[in-house]
Amino acid sequence: MAVLTDPFDTPVLKARDPQNPSLEEVAADSARNNQDPAGDQTMVLNMGPQHPSTHGVLRLLLEIDGEAVISCSPDIGYLHTGIEKTCEAKFYQQVVPLTDRIDYLCPMTNNLAYCLAVEKLLELEIPERAQTLRVLMNELTRIQSHLVWLGTHAMDIGALTVFLYCFREREEILRIFEAISGQRMMTSYFRIGGLSMEPPIDFWERTRKFLKIMPEKIKQYEDLLTGNPIWFGRLKGVGYLSPEDAIALGVTGPPLRASGVDWDLRRDMPYSGYEKYQFKVPVSKDGDVWARYVVRMEEMYESVKICVQAMDRMPDGRIVADAPKIILPDREQMKTQMESLIHHFKIVTEGFAVPAGQVYQAVESPRGEMGYYVVSDGTAKPYRVHMRNPSYATLQALETMCKGKLLADVVAVIGSIDIVLGEIDR
Template sequence: MPDLLTEFEHEEVIAAEAKEYHPRRMVLNMGPQHPSTHGVLRLKLELDGETVVKAEPDIGYLHTGIEKEFESKKYQQAVTLTDRIDYLSNLSNNFCYALAVERLLEIEIPPMAQWMRVMLVELTRLNSHLVWLGTHALDIGAMSMFLYCMREREDILRIFEMFSGQRMMTSYIRIGGLALEPPRGWHKRITTFIDAFPSKVDEYEDLLTENRIWIGRTKGVGVMSVPDMLEWGVTGPMLRAGGLKYDARKENPHSSYEHFDFEIPTRQESDVYARYRVRVEEMRQSARIVKQAIDGMPSGRWTADAPHVVLPDRDKMKTEMEALIYHFKIVTEGFRVPEGAVYQVVESPRGELGYYVVSDGTAYPYRVFVRGPSFGNLQATPKMVEGTLLADVIASIGSMDFVLGDSDR
């Protein structure tokens, strides 16, 4: 009989015969769920027994479209969008966006506002690391740690509420300074918290650092080399846990960070345990920065002297015609930003956070692109988990400390 197979069908048959057959392998969908994948992350895992042969991450969708929303918001209105990109370190996003726009506007921020920003951003780092440590330990089976970490996080959220009236989406760092004058009693409230915090970190370490079960689940797990991490775009504590001493607060000082004395923790092992040790030490260093900010807080204005950008005091608005006019124009029309483009980087709790802001001279951003550290870190998932056990996947992806809103923008 003549060969009735088409050329395309011939190629399919040849490909099927050439394909290696693995009777022991299975494909498993892991996630999306809490806990373990921490949101809308889905991992497609190909398993040989309990060993991961291949991993494909799918970051899912949060349907926010925040980068596109920037284009329909006035510059000051867009601050509320930055809160929702990384909801565990919203002030870091406020901070980076404000710095980028201020560079375009060429306005100078008073020392008091700069130091206050540093203090609040470091409290945000503590808040984020506490959530990471509590949930990461819970993923691996250490329930007590979650309760301990939430205890301190609650104190930080109450401080944020004291400053802004909001616990999470504070929008407190604004273009030109701060949203509101720091409240009365803030000095005592933060001092009380930060003086006690190092002893709380000691408690965390007493529970985990020498714990044989914790060590067994984290040491030698999720190892990545520094060249691999650089190739995949990994930044932050993961990179420092491999021995690369890079931190934007030191490399590109901003908002008076050059006046603060702190260390950049590093390790060499580049595994889950090393990332835990780095973040714990980062909490101690952030507490150290907050303490310095409290003790050395400059006096003066908490907003820039830029009436065309910063809303006037409400008392002046009610008594001075010029202040009322500025208030009306800023609220109704916004403020124009000179044409240009700028890329601003800060060190978020997860790594390098960058805002690329393009202005066309109007009161609305022409384009805002966010370089979220979680997206870069998640790219490295296959490199980290392939060849490890299924149970180790939980520990490995937990050590990344990603936020899915930081990935899908």
């Protein structure tokens, strides 16, 4: 049936009541406001700080035009606890547990960087066995950190299975950490001058067993992800970072190597005897999220190789340097020898004086260059401790990687740079 309309039915013009506009008027206003002839209206989207895919309390202010990101500025500091200030009030040996809490995914790497810096100030010689154990623990830490990265990154993209598999293997590493130090995450296993204790008897067998199965497991993750068209589509070509930009913005670690810059402190400025190990430094020229994925997966294989070499060449001997005024004596000695008791008492109550000077020691953490700048004024407490953290610099490159790309890619990019907010805010 045709609808009959009255050709003379013009709208009745009636005065608008500003206090009480009619529904039609509101709809018309809304339609007029949404008209955007020049296309220049943007929206500011607040991502975080409590957002599951920002990996901590990162807040991003995203200016978006439709789905495209125009600018992206990180707002950090939610986890700032003033660790650098706290260090100034502690004895040198008391700072070690604080360093665990900076980057909670690689506590041993933090311990190592700090201990190396103070040992450089003290000019201490570390025994071969302690150095080898340090390398072994550092590479295990790298594997477990990369496992967390892979699990959470895959979960952000939508592959939940990988997360569960990764945490299964990570659990075994954490159990090894617990066996060796008594703690799963905040290990504080390293000491200035060596290590806190000799590993337990079953440590060797357990680690061997783990290192034997680990390459197969990494292969399993790759089987789940590498050939997956969704994974490939979400990662390939996303978040490009050129090598020039990467260097200019201070990016280090896997993101830098994924951009084609062949730089790894373990090989190029070796510490703790890394020059004695055979390993490759994976580099990719693509510079996208996919390249970062590939580089980190390769790194896990290399870390397993370094661990195996460290187990094979593990020398006998002491695990602490021969410096009774710096290193706590053996429990047995402390209870039977007067001299050791005095040293124990002095170290615990007064600490030990460190010669005045300043050092900067950088190590390759799972996320990149982690550097400790320690200034001593000759007393038993550090005058200033500054941490150069890889995530902090990498976060500056986020805008370059996200600009002009889609909003959904921001999540993929954040996952790929593997930030830890604990070390950014400190």
